[in-house]
Amino acid sequence: xxxxxxxxxxxxxxxxxxxxxxxxMLGILIGVGAVIMLVAVGNGSSEQIKNNISRLGANSxxxxxxxxxxxxxxxxxxxxxxxxQQTNGxxxxxxxxxxxxxxxxxxxxxxxxVKSASPVTTSSSVTTTYEGTSHSxxxxxxxxxxxxxxxxxxIARGAAFTxxxxxxxxxxxxxxxxxxxxxxxxxxxxxxxxNVGGTPFTVVGVLKESGSSGMQDADDVAIGPLTAVQxxxxxxxxxxxxxxxxxxxxxxxxxxxxxxxxxxxRHEISGxxxxxxxxxxxxxxxxxxxASSKTFTVLLGAVAAISLLVGGIGITNIMLxxxxxxxxxxxxRKAIGAPKGAILGxxxxxxxxxxxxxxxxxxxxxxxxxxxxxxxxxxxxVPSSIALALGVSVAIGLFFGSYPANRAAKLxxxxxLRHE
Amino acid sequence: MTPGHPVLDVQxxxxxYGHGDTAVHALRGVSLRVERGDYVAIMGASxxxxxxxxxxxxxxxxxxxxxxxxDGTDVGALDERRLSILRNRRIGFIFQSFNLIPRxxxxxxxxxxxxxxxxxxxxxxxxxxxxxxxxxxxDRMDHEPNELSGGQQQRVxxxxxxxxxxxxxxxxxxxxxxxxxSTADVLAILDQLSLSxxxxxxxxxxxxxxxxxxxxxRLVDGxxxxxxxxxxxxxxxPAASLAGGVR
Numbered sequence: 201x202x203x204x205x206x207x208x209x210x211x212x213x214x215x216x217x218x219x220x221x222x223x224x225m226l227g228i229l230i231g232v233g234a235v236i237m238l239v240a241v242g243n244g245s246s247e248q249i250k251n252n253i254s255r256l257g258a259n260s261x262x263x264x265x266x267x268x269x270x271x272x273x274x275x276x277x278x279x280x281x282x283x284x285q286q287t288n289g290x291x292x293x294x295x296x297x298x299x300x301x302x303x304x305x306x307x308x309x310x311x312x313x314v315k316s317a318s319p320v321t322t323s324s325s326v327t328t329t330y331e332g333t334s335h336s337x338x339x340x341x342x343x344x345x346x347x348x349x350x351x352x353x354x355i356a357r358g359a360a361f362t363x364x365x366x367x368x369x370x371x372x373x374x375x376x377x378x379x380x381x382x383x384x385x386x387x388x389x390x391x392x393x394x395n396v397g398g399t400p401f402t403v404v405g406v407l408k409e410s411g412s413s414g415m416q417d418a419d420d421v422a423i424g425p426l427t428a429v430q431x432x433x434x435x436x437x438x439x440x441x442x443x444x445x446x447x448x449x450x451x452x453x454x455x456x457x458x459x460x461x462x463x464x465x466r467h468e469i470s471g472x473x474x475x476x477x478x479x480x481x482x483x484x485x486x487x488x489x490x491a492s493s494k495t496f497t498v499l500l501g502a503v504a505a506i507s508l509l510v511g512g513i514g515i516t517n518i519m520l521x522x523x524x525x526x527x528x529x530x531x532x533r534k535a536i537g538a539p540k541g542a543i544l545g546x547x548x549x550x551x552x553x554x555x556x557x558x559x560x561x562x563x564x565x566x567x568x569x570x571x572x573x574x575x576x577x578x579x580x581x582v583p584s585s586i587a588l589a590l591g592v593s594v595a596i597g598l599f600f601g602s603y604p605a606n607r608a609a610k611l612x613x614x615x616x617l618r619h620e
Numbered sequence: 621m622t623p624g625h626p627v628l629d630v631q632x633x634x635x636x637y638g639h640g641d642t643a644v645h646a647l648r649g650v651s652l653r654v655e656r657g658d659y660v661a662i663m664g665a666s667x668x669x670x671x672x673x674x675x676x677x678x679x680x681x682x683x684x685x686x687x688x689x690x691d692g693t694d695v696g697a698l699d700e701r702r703l704s705i706l707r708n709r710r711i712g713f714i715f716q717s718f719n720l721i722p723r724x725x726x727x728x729x730x731x732x733x734x735x736x737x738x739x740x741x742x743x744x745x746x747x748x749x750x751x752x753x754x755x756x757x758x759d760r761m762d763h764e765p766n767e768l769s770g771g772q773q774q775r776v777x778x779x780x781x782x783x784x785x786x787x788x789x790x791x792x793x794x795x796x797x798x799x800x801x802s803t804a805d806v807l808a809i810l811d812q813l814s815l816s817x818x819x820x821x822x823x824x825x826x827x828x829x830x831x832x833x834x835x836x837x838r839l840v841d842g843x844x845x846x847x848x849x850x851x852x853x854x855x856x857x858p859a860a861s862l863a864g865g866v867r
Binding site for chain 1: 681706709720724732733735736
């Protein structure tokens with residue numbers, strides 16, 4: 201009695217009752233399909249969030265002035281986790297962040313994890329005109345060239361300004377897509393002069409579109425050299441923030457503590473005094489978000505796993521009915537000399553074929569279903585979820601099928617034959 | 621198969637159902653020897669224990685006490701696996717209610733014992749076809765049981781029983797569910813098998829059926845009360861000699 205023979209008997213048994221076999225398979229199909237799809241949706245949404253965050257600059261840290269320890273933080277569209285350094289109680293003697301602070305952060309000895317530190321001064325709603333067209337730029341930034349890399353601002357056309365532009369206070373600008381479209385329309389903005397608050401600035405570059413993040417349009421931005429922007433727009437007051445780029449994403453936490461140490465020293469903060477600055481860490485924000493989205497994925501997977509289990513119980517149920525219904529047939533087979541193993545094999549094979557077929561169809565449904573957007577999320581299939589769902593469905597077939605199969609195989613022929 | 625052994629050697633077989641006061645003694649010490657080539661009819665009223673005896677002989681049930689040698693092998697000492705091999709190779713069973721497997725063609729039904737016996741498909745098909753031809757169903761091989769008449773189904777069952785060339789052919793009221801014509805068909809086949817040297821044991825309560833056996837055993841309340849020989853073991857069955865040979 202070969203395995204092939206047993207499989208043939210099993211297939212014959214299944215095709216004898218097509219509707220019932222089909223419905224049982226449907227249970228497993230839905231279970232497996234749901235596991236694959238829901239895990240893919242969870243994974244997809246987590247990827248989407250991660251992309252959004254890394255668009256803001258994955259290795260960047262933002263240092264901001266903090267006048268009160270307990271106040272709600274948040275910086276424009278960034279929003280993020282606040283560092284633990286800043287604590288409670290209002291501060292009255294907060295020192296401003298200065299360009300020297302920023303320069304001090306670039307220190308290979310005391311801050312080996314810092315790649316660059318760019319002082320940033322910002323002004324909001326700056327009215328800009330070009331040949332009669334007027335646009336209010338929601339974020340006007342004055343900074344160093346290192347800012348582009350740190351804040352993940354990529355240049356689509358033209359070029360960023362240079363250190364030389366900063367030192368000599370040249371009035372040049374890199375503008376975002378929204379600004380370019382509003383001011384210039386179809387005209388090429390490169391090397392055109394725009395009027396910012398009465399001062400002419402030359403456009404040298406256009407940023408790559410980064411899409412909106414949060415409520416703010418991240419493309420409604422203009423970036424110029426710190427010196428020129430301070431001179432003409434914001435004045436030489438305090439900096440809005442210092443954007444620090446860490447050497448790589450692994451050392452952001454290290455960079456954060458180095459920055460804290462340097463600034464504590466410079467601002468003469470020790471012991472009881474709470475810090476007069478706060479640091480936003482994109483990496484820790486990212487890991488917090490990905491941890492929560494992982495929980496979300498696990499939750500979805502668990503719901504789907506339950507439906508897979510229900511499908512498995514469906515198989516047991518059907519196999520029990522089948523065994524009871526075919527007790528007489530089992531008796532006949534035993535009477536003409538079927539060994540226990542052949543009976544056992546036949547029923548286990550029936551259950552396994554049911555679950556395997558259902559599982560494979562479920563994989564197909566899950567994979568095809570994942571090609572479509574689900575509530576705005578493009579599902580991303582986790583390959584291990586396919587293997588897991590399929591493996592579990594086959595294991596379910598073997599496990600839940602073996603009980604009825606064993607019951608069938610153990611029957612004494614005469615008992616089975618007397619069964620009506 | 622060792623010559624000299626009786627095909628069937630049953631010694632002081634007992635079978636008790638239930639326990640204590642409610643115990644039912646279906647067999648009270650039955651001893652029986654059947655030689656090779658014999659054609660034995662076991663008769664008795666219902667409840668006489670003849671079906672119990674048959675099931676034990678067919679290795680479908682186990683006795684409470686006593687010894688049972690089939691072809692020289694002590695059946696009581698065999699485990700489950702060897703018993704299934706024994707059922708497959710040495711015994712062909714014909715049931716009163718045919719017991720064919722539904723939704724399987726006549727040919728597949730006849731092939732089934734060979735499949736469990738591990739015979740290769742081509743050989744299996746050849747032997748099954750031969751067996752079906754022997755019972756006169758060459759033109760019904762691809763029909764499923766529900767497309768066959770009772771008599772035809774029983775002939776398929778006979779073909780299934782003899783396809784493994786067993787030492788012993790057992791028939792439990794093979795004509796009980798058949799009309800006169802089909803009964804005659806099946807009995808003729810059994811006569812023919814007996815004539816070709818098969819050992820047959822059948823159960824019946826009909827005198828006409830018993831009359832065609834070489835030996836008649838009457839069972840009452842689990843005991844043999846009569847053992848009558850109608851013709852020689854190595855001779856033809858009575859009906860065949862009356863009719864002057866094979867039909």
